[in-house]
Amino acid sequence: MEPKKELKILFRIVAVFAVVFFLPIGNERFMTAVDATLDLARWYAREHVVLCLLPAFFIAGVIAVFISQGSVLKYFGANAKKWLSYSVAAVSGGILAVCSCTILPLFTSIYKRGAGLGPAVAFLYSGPAISILSIILTTRILGVELGVARMIGAVCFSVVIGLAMAFIFRKEEQVKKEQQMNIVPPPEKRPMRQTALHFFTLVAILVFANWGAPAATDTGLWQFVFTYKWYFTAGFGLLLCWSLVRVLKLKLAWVAAAAAATLLSAWLATAFIADAKLVPLVPMIVGIAALSVMLLCDKGDAENREWVLSSWGFAKQIMPLLAIGVVTAGFLLGSTHDGETIAGVIPNRWIEWAVGGNSLLSNFFASFTGAFMYFATLTEVPIIQGLLASGMGKGPALALLLAGPSLSLPNMLVIRGVMGTKKTVVYVVLVIVLATLAGYVYGNLF
Numbered sequence: 001m002e003p004k005k006e007l008k009i010l011f012r013i014v015a016v017f018a019v020v021f022f023l024p025i026g027n028e029r030f031m032t033a034v035d036a037t038l039d040l041a042r043w044y045a046r047e048h049v050v051l052c053l054l055p056a057f058f059i060a061g062v063i064a065v066f067i068s069q070g071s072v073l074k075y076f077g078a079n080a081k082k083w084l085s086y087s088v089a090a091v092s093g094g095i096l097a098v099c100s101c102t103i104l105p106l107f108t109s110i111y112k113r114g115a116g117l118g119p120a121v122a123f124l125y126s127g128p129a130i131s132i133l134s135i136i137l138t139t140r141i142l143g144v145e146l147g148v149a150r151m152i153g154a155v156c157f158s159v160v161i162g163l164a165m166a167f168i169f170r171k172e173e174q175v176k177k178e179q180q181m182n183i184v185p186p187p188e189k190r191p192m193r194q195t196a197l198h199f200f201t202l203v204a205i206l207v208f209a210n211w212g213a214p215a216a217t218d219t220g221l222w223q224f225v226f227t228y229k230w231y232f233t234a235g236f237g238l239l240l241c242w243s244l245v246r247v248l249k250l251k252l253a254w255v256a257a258a259a260a261a262t263l264l265s266a267w268l269a270t271a272f273i274a275d276a277k278l279v280p281l282v283p284m285i286v287g288i289a290a291l292s293v294m295l296l297c298d299k300g301d302a303e304n305r306e307w308v309l310s311s312w313g314f315a316k317q318i319m320p321l322l323a324i325g326v327v328t329a330g331f332l333l334g335s336t337h338d339g340e341t342i343a344g345v346i347p348n349r350w351i352e353w354a355v356g357g358n359s360l361l362s363n364f365f366a367s368f369t370g371a372f373m374y375f376a377t378l379t380e381v382p383i384i385q386g387l388l389a390s391g392m393g394k395g396p397a398l399a400l401l402l403a404g405p406s407l408s409l410p411n412m413l414v415i416r417g418v419m420g421t422k423k424t425v426v427y428v429v430l431v432i433v434l435a436t437l438a439g440y441v442y443g444n445l446f
Helices: 005-021 028-065 069-076 082-095 103-112 117-129 132-144 144-168 170-181 192-209 222-227 229-246 250-272 279-297 302-333 348-353 360-372 378-391 394-403 409-420 421-445
Strands: 336-337 340-341
Touching: 028 103, 028 192, 028 279, 028 302, 028 336, 028 340, 069 082, 069 117, 082 117, 082 144, 082 336, 103 117, 103 409, 117 144, 117 170, 117 421, 132 144, 144 170, 144 394, 192 229, 222 229, 222 340, 229 250, 229 279, 250 279, 250 340, 279 302, 302 360, 302 409, 348 360, 360 394, 360 421, 378 394, 394 421, 409 421
Parallel strands: none
Antiparallel strands: 336 340
16 A cells, blocks of 8 residues: 555545534524525526526537637637737627626637637636626616726726736747647638528527516616517527528428427426426426437537537536536625525625725725626626615726626636636736726726
């Protein structure tokens, strides 16, 4: 036996025993934090995994398999024109309505396909930070000034952070440039317009399936879309069926059977499930399962099978780290959703006290805390609305808006596995520092 190996095993056994032995079961704060952990994990599983992450994995699979390396290198590669690559990366966020976790499969996909570090990081930040939905909701609920400041700050941050990352790691990027200069991309298998149609159909399904509820007094377009969101989602689902047959050449009978099974599951869920929030999960799960089976069984095109295997690869890589991050965030910072708050080990009153006023410290604390908290798509707005009512300064509110949605503890764990520890630390520090400075300046001006 190796003494060092045996000592490691002994240390692990003693450590686990000590943790279990000294669990503060009778401590109210600890038990509340456990409740918050379980509550956040359950809510995340119900509200986020099926409707957000699973479609995102398939979108990432499309990027990895169907979008040619030549296209990725053209728009995001190390040798791409900076004005083009950073413009595309920054604008891409406006198309998506995703959180700091849902963006991860998409970022991982383009980064592994050869995207330059700067444009890839700009996309990573902009995706959750500047979606059209989040800017509209911020403007309507928190005020025009804060909404405009968030939009300008997020767009500028995505470019500045991307450029800063590319400069700091310029030696590595230079090596990537030289390598990509010798790459001769294979010819496109199908017209780019067909791949784009397939891609944006999946994106539309993701966006409309997660369209957030409007304010109680809102009777405009937002309310209209929310009222009929599942009709829009179903319409794009039918467009996806058409794309599967015409673009991917799947058998019409297979696709028709999958569509029928999905519609039947939606009807059964509506008839027998009392909780309206759980009803949409059933047809989404059935539809994704049917799509996966069709792709795995297709013998006509190897890329179709590769699509679902690639999506599964992203799920294997990302889901365990997200689970660890969600559990840790829930235990430390608590669970806040649907107007309910359960405190974690760190009392919420400490956070509310720390972000009052407009000092550099309060702005830093807001951006730092927001960077580790998890915000689902659009939930940052009502949370900050509550914090403002509790005495939070406008500067820290903007700092939290610029740092919170784009970062979270689960997000950090995943991007560390993609970019490495050093790049992840630099990226997080850049976001926190810039958000702190922006909040401080904004707080002094307004």
